[in-house]
Every structure is written in structure tokens, then in C-alpha cells.
Amino acid sequence: MEDMRPEDVSGDYREAELTFYDGTRRKVLVTDEEVPYPDGKLIVSRTDTKGVITHANQAFVDMSGYTEDELVGQPHYILRHPDMPREAFADLWNVVENRQQWHGYVKNLRKDGCHYWVYATVIPNVRDGEIVGYTSVRRKPSRRKVEESEALYASMRGEED
Amino acid sequence: MSLTMTVSPDFSPDHISDWYIFNTCLQRRLDTGIHLELYSGFDEQRKAIANDEIDLIYANPFDAAMLVREKGFSAVARPGGKADEAIVAVSEDSDINDVEELSPGITVVSAEDPEVHLMGMIMLEPADLTRDNIELKQVQNYVLVAKELFRGQADVGFFLAEAYQDLSRMVRSRLRPLIESQISVIHHSLLVGPRLAGRREEIQQRLVEMSEDEKGRGVLDTLGFDAWEPIEQEDTEFMIDLMDTLGA
Incomplete structure (x- = not known):
């Protein structure tokens, strides 16, 4: 996966390097700016069993800052924000691979270095008894939940370091 | 065999006569008698479904998920140009x-x-x-x-x-x-019950053809649809997955 490029980012940013579960590394550029989740919308995407995006709805495209072509075919971790603890995603994969629904509050990174918070639900798509992919739906979280999650994730990251 | 069609009770009362006209049109195109039974509430309709009295239903996705999973229904078509918000x-x-x-x-x-x-x-x-x-x-x-x-x-x-x-x-x-809401991906759909499973393809074809002639287009227009769009098995599975995530 390509590193983020300074020309795509607006304003001051910090750099971080992320290492994903499959060993892929990516340099990300992060600003402090939050983009509010749009009222009344749902972000919907689907992935294959490896977490590679196969479908993205317009709300996903709009909020991520990428084009649909830039998203489809990429791992879902293209949206990973360095403030998210690794443990949260490990938990997600454990849950959905056991055919359960996962819910959680997630800080997502946009192409322009800004972020947006979502309340995400991920479910396995079971066809003829086999998991063939995953569907994720994101909706607008409350500010209280965002603040609680920020504090929780900061402490989880502290333990990971 | 006597067939019964019903419509999710969330439709506007203004459309009662439009659904009767649609049913008349569908009967002609399928050359089959279909009785349209409209229920004033969800409870009454659910009882009829539980008693296996329904063969065709225009249902919201929440009910459609239940009908597919628990009653062996199959989604056939959805209205084009119309999402539930x-x-x-x-x-x-x-x-x-x-x-x-x-x-x-x-x-x-x-x-x-x-x-x-x-x-x-x-x-x-x-x-x-x-x-x-x-x-x-x-x-x-x-x-x-x-x-x-x-x-x-x-x-x-x-x-x-x-x-x-x-x-x-x-x-x-x-x-x-x-x-x-601006969800865009949630739709009502027309489903057929187990007694019509053998005629699913035929029903889908007749529904999709409706927008190809003036009379059919007129009927659809009164219901506020552009056309019937065919639904495949995977579309139904996706809709059920989506309803599961929303109910979480």
C-alpha cells in the first residue's frame, strides 16, 4: 500500500508509521482536524475474507476522501488511524471470524489526513455455510461515546507501547 | 390454486386503489387469479403470514428478511428509483x-x-x-x-x-x-412464497416487462415506481446482512 502523500494533506500534520497484521507498513500523515459525520447517512462497505474492499457506497467514498477506484481492491486498513489501538482490530477479527457481530467506535483516517468517528458494526456474510466476506455499516456516534472511546484508546495504546 | 397477495401496511392509504389496479394488471399478465388482501396493521398481516395464507407480498426489508429466513419466501423484484428513508x-x-x-x-x-x-x-x-x-x-x-x-x-x-x-x-x-435519512440502500421488495417457487422466474420476467409498455408504465407510475428491477439471491442476502447490522 502506498504511503500517504503530503500534497494530499491540508494544513499541519504529523507522521506515523503503521504496521498491519499482514506485515504491510504504511507511512500516514495525520492532522488534528475532525470531519463531522453527516446526519442521516450510513457508510456501507463490503470486503472479501481478507478484508479487501469489494464494495463502497457513496457515503463511504465521500467521507474517506478517496475515489471509489482508489478504495476498491485495497485493504480496509487504508482508513486506519494511528490513534486506534491494534487490540481493537484484533478483537474485531476474532469476533467476526467466529461468526459473531462486532460493534465498536472507530476513528478513521481520511486521505487528506483529517479523521472522522463512526459507530461501526461488522458482520460476516455467510453463504452456504461458509464466510465469503464481511459487511460493515457505520453510523453517527454520540459525542459522549467519542470522548469515552478517545480516553479508552489512549490508555490501550499506552499499554501497547 | 387460489393465490393471495398483500402489501406492507406502511403504504399510503392514497395508494389502496393503485394496488388493486396493479393486482388486476399482474393477474392478466400471469393469467392467474390473485386475491389482494390489505391489512390495516402489521399484527394482522403477521398472523396471515404465520398461517401461510400469503403467496405474494410487497414487504419492507425488515419483514422481507424474516420471510426469507423463516417462511421460505424469495425476493423477486424491487421498485426502481425508490429507496426507503x-x-x-x-x-x-x-x-x-x-x-x-x-x-x-x-x-x-x-x-x-x-x-x-x-x-x-x-x-x-x-x-x-x-x-x-x-x-x-x-x-x-x-x-x-x-x-x-x-x-x-x-x-x-x-x-x-x-x-x-x-x-x-x-x-x-x-x-x-x-x-x-439518506441511506439509499434500503428498499421494499416483492417476494413470492413457497407455493409460487416454481413460477419465480416467470413472475420476475412479467414484473420487469411492465415498464416496457404504456399500460404497465401507467400502473407503475401511480405507485410511484419507475420500473421493477430484478433481485437476485445475492441482493437478498446482502439486504438481510444489512438489516442484521442495523438491528445491532
Whole structure:
């Protein structure tokens, strides 16, 4: 996966390097700016069993800052924000691979270095008894939940370091 | 074999005669007698489904998921150019201007429509409102939702967006939408029951063909559809997955 490029980012940013579960590394550029989740919308995407995006709805495209072509075919971790603890995603994969629904509050990174918070639900798509992919739906979280999650994730990251 | 068709009770009363006209048209095209049975509420309709009295149904996705999973129905087609959206509204004279100004303990009025209720509750989540910290009043239809609001008996109400637009101008003038969903991926669909499983392809073809002639287009137009779009098995599976995530 390509590193983020300074020309795509607006304003001051910090750099971080992320290492994903499959060993892929990516340099990300992060600003402090939050983009509010749009009222009344749902972000919907689907992935294959490896977490590679196969479908993205317009709300996903709009909020991520990428084009649909830039998203489809990429791992879902293209949206990973360095403030998210690794443990949260490990938990997600454990849950959905056991055919359960996962819910959680997630800080997502946009192409322009800004972020947006979502309340995400991920479910396995079971066809003829086999998991063939995953569907994720994101909706607008409350500010209280965002603040609680920020504090929780900061402490989880502290333990990971 | 006598067949029975029904329509989700969330449709506007203005469309009762349109559904009878649609049924007449469908009977001619299938060369089969179909009785249209319209129920005034979801409870009554669910009893008929439980008793295996229904063969064709125009259902909201919440009910469609149940029909596919539990009753062996199969989705055939959905209306083109039409998605299900919900509106959260308040009385015109309410002090509330934004969903996030709502507090726990408010009274929410909802019609007995599981899909709209689900979408409405999702739109209250940014205010930290859940079924555990609101008072819920359920009424029979959207006109009663409106009345509860402007009589001051409830703080917010949920409407199917289409039903909100179908309210009379006078009723709408006494309401104010706080938020309207823009989900775009939730649709009603027409499903066939197990007794029609062998005619699924034929029914789908006749429905899709409806928009190809003037008479068929006229019938669809009165229902507010552009055309019937075919639904494949994977579309149905996706819809069920989606309803599962929303109900979570």
C-alpha cells in the first residue's frame, strides 16, 4: 500500500508509521482536524475474507476522501488511524471470524489526513455455510461515546507501547 | 390454486386503489387469479403470514428478511428509483432544532413499522438515546404519529419519508423535520412464497416487462415506481446482512 502523500494533506500534520497484521507498513500523515459525520447517512462497505474492499457506497467514498477506484481492491486498513489501538482490530477479527457481530467506535483516517468517528458494526456474510466476506455499516456516534472511546484508546495504546 | 397477495401496511392509504389496479394488471399478465388482501396493521398481516395464507407480498426489508429466513419466501423484484428513508420530526412549535438537543426521558411516537422505527432510532443515537432511555408510544399509522406530535403528547415522531410527504399540507405545516435519512440502500421488495417457487422466474420476467409498455408504465407510475428491477439471491442476502447490522 502506498504511503500517504503530503500534497494530499491540508494544513499541519504529523507522521506515523503503521504496521498491519499482514506485515504491510504504511507511512500516514495525520492532522488534528475532525470531519463531522453527516446526519442521516450510513457508510456501507463490503470486503472479501481478507478484508479487501469489494464494495463502497457513496457515503463511504465521500467521507474517506478517496475515489471509489482508489478504495476498491485495497485493504480496509487504508482508513486506519494511528490513534486506534491494534487490540481493537484484533478483537474485531476474532469476533467476526467466529461468526459473531462486532460493534465498536472507530476513528478513521481520511486521505487528506483529517479523521472522522463512526459507530461501526461488522458482520460476516455467510453463504452456504461458509464466510465469503464481511459487511460493515457505520453510523453517527454520540459525542459522549467519542470522548469515552478517545480516553479508552489512549490508555490501550499506552499499554501497547 | 387460489393465490393471495398483500402489501406492507406502511403504504399510503392514497395508494389502496393503485394496488388493486396493479393486482388486476399482474393477474392478466400471469393469467392467474390473485386475491389482494390489505391489512390495516402489521399484527394482522403477521398472523396471515404465520398461517401461510400469503403467496405474494410487497414487504419492507425488515419483514422481507424474516420471510426469507423463516417462511421460505424469495425476493423477486424491487421498485426502481425508490429507496426507503425515514424522517424524525417534531411539532412545528417545538423548542428542539437538532437531534443532539434531545435528552433521555423524551417520548417518541412511532407507527407499528419496524423498518422506520429502526431507522428512526439510529438517527437518535447521536443524542445517546436508546430504547432503554426513551418512552415509546406506538400508534397505528403516520397520521396518528403527526397528531401525537402536535397535541404535545410526544416530543419526536418517526415517519417513512414517503408517508410524511403524503400527509396533507395542513398536517405537514404543523410539523418540522429534524433530520431525514439518506441511506439509499434500503428498499421494499416483492417476494413470492413457497407455493409460487416454481413460477419465480416467470413472475420476475412479467414484473420487469411492465415498464416496457404504456399500460404497465401507467400502473407503475401511480405507485410511484419507475420500473421493477430484478433481485437476485445475492441482493437478498446482502439486504438481510444489512438489516442484521442495523438491528445491532
